[in-house]
Amino acid sequence: MGSSQSALNFGAGPAKLPREVLEQVQSEFLSYKKMGMSIIEMSHRSKEYMDINKNAQQAVRALLKVPDNYNILFMQGGGCGTFAAVALNLINRTGTADYAVTGTWSGKAAKEATKYGKVNLLFPKADKPGSIPDQRTWNYDPKASYVYYCDNETVDGVEFPYVPNTNGVPIVCDMSSSIMTKKVDVSKFGVIFGGAQKNIGPSGVVVVIIREDLLGNPMTVCPSVFDFTHINKENSIHNTPSTFSVYVMEKVLQWIIEKGGVEAMEKQSDEKSKLLYETMANSKSYYCCPIDANVRSRINIPFRVGGKMGNEALEAKFLEEAEKLNMFQLKGHRSVGGIRASLYNAVSLDDVTLLVKFMMEFQKQNPVNN
Template sequence: MVINFGAGPAKLPREVLLEVQKELVEYGSSGMSVMEMSHRGTTYVKLHEETLELARELLKVPDNYKILLMQGGGTGLFAAVAMNLIGRTGSADYLVTGSWSAKAAKEAAKFGKVNQVVPKPAKYTCVPDPKSWKLDPKASYLYYCDNETIEGVEFNFVPETNGVPLVVDMSSNIMSRPVDIKKFGVIFACAQKNIGPSGITLVIVREDLIGHQLPTTPTILDFSIVAKDNSINNTPPTFIIAVVGRVFAWIKRQGGLQKLYQDSLTKSNMIYAVVDGSKSFYYCPLEANVRSRMNVPFRIGGPSGNETLEKEFLKGAEQLGMQQLKGHRSVGGIRASLYNAVTIEEAESLRKYMLEFLAKNS
């Protein structure tokens, strides 16, 4: 049996995959696959609407927010956010706490002035104290990444902006805990972590922030056009959206976001407990209050890691069916991604293996 701890594209619920398999050739009574039907036909439009309605229900999205399904992934939204919002004042604040927010800031600088509110650290291991942030009250928005997939830094609070619109990338922790949508101007999340296959990005945008796009904004990235046409201005990835809808329905059956939040704490805490109890055999570089529930990074043999031990660990894990545990190439080490579809039992299997490997090598 394979246990997929990949950071993305990541594991999908087996229950959902079996549902998709059953309807792959013929969706409902349509006589055709979702991949074959018109994106403007009655059957697909109903499926599309149901997916959006489930997203609104699960996240408790207020009526004054539009929910969009956009293409281009997180990288596309790095540009889309700036092109749609930075023109309001010509500048934006970026709180960089990891690789993905750094990439977003670099992309935004193509379209306006970017103010990085904290200095770049040697390594991303914390969220700097808000008292040290240098915020611009005239910024078009403040941008941050709620969970840095590579480094494993996750915010445990929502930044205060004193009225400046707050933009957040929740790609790797969306639908893993309740969110107060009203605190944000824009939330976006690419699908391939918690909500479906790669190829679609969920965007939630407050209505008053729509309509400020730069004149050069491409149609496919223009929030106003995508919202007006209900995310069907061009042909959407219909099959992917169908799978996302199935995942949303699965989340609802699990008990919703509060249940998944509790599960995420159970899974991540059991892995961090092994790390902390290993007398530095396992080492996590992160400050304790920002340790991600979704992506648990650690080294073996100390802060710099022992590559021989780490390779042995990965080889042994693969022999037990535990796949994609290798850390990101930019930081090395081990990374266990514990998204919604990863079960508590699967996390327990990793915990058990970590303890056995510790006992063998300490």
């Protein structure tokens, strides 16, 4: 692998973190606040960690303008654990829930929820993700406890361009790949959650933002570590949390604030994705994105090389040549194939500029006969 100093990391998660944050973490790793010990050696009930926990919560609240009637939790178990936690905490209200399955992760969430109640699919699962049916055609269950969707499908490159209208039914939204990349009206949601390992930190912690009225009715079988009501009561320190992950996340959140907040991240996200999509559009179908144009992700961008169906030999060469230039983790998810560039907050416009420069040169050096 090439020099870490110059590596361009387009991984889908764990993903690139701001270098300034990593350098700060490095400088403090052996002795946090000159205490002579690392943060990973300190008690999770120490004043030092309690301050980190509080500051991280306050940063989330400030960046997303979270209303006072919402609580912020830091959970363990990753996104998959939260798939279960959502159902364990909320489906008990009526025994049923609506799920919009638009790709891999919403599909996994719906499957997990079937263990705890009835799941109603708002529309038939597509054979191949890449679109979102018009919400006027969605088949809502009038008894649903909540409506669940994934704002941005990391694997499939599908992103919701709107917040669904659910006529007052609480919305649960997985924002793992899009959290802190755009402005969000939190008041439209019952629950927002996101794994940190894409835009806001390392793996090991999940941010959950939950409206207070949705607390207090978990299933009796809900484990304490997944019980939103209990975790809220314990201020996210029911047991030993992932202290290092929360510590790094707090620094990333402060970095976002220093860079201009969510508004600045959204502006940069739009610029990065526009540059990459325009490069594909100008390639005369040499690079092709299989996702419907109106729901293409700004964050995770899958594409094929060498034509609409892709040329696997050419894609393998593309990845090989990219790594020679220190561009890493561009291989598409194993279930999809092709190429995928993930443009999270720490990926700069300069990084994407270098990627598209390589893409244009690669096309010139490796023409195909259409």
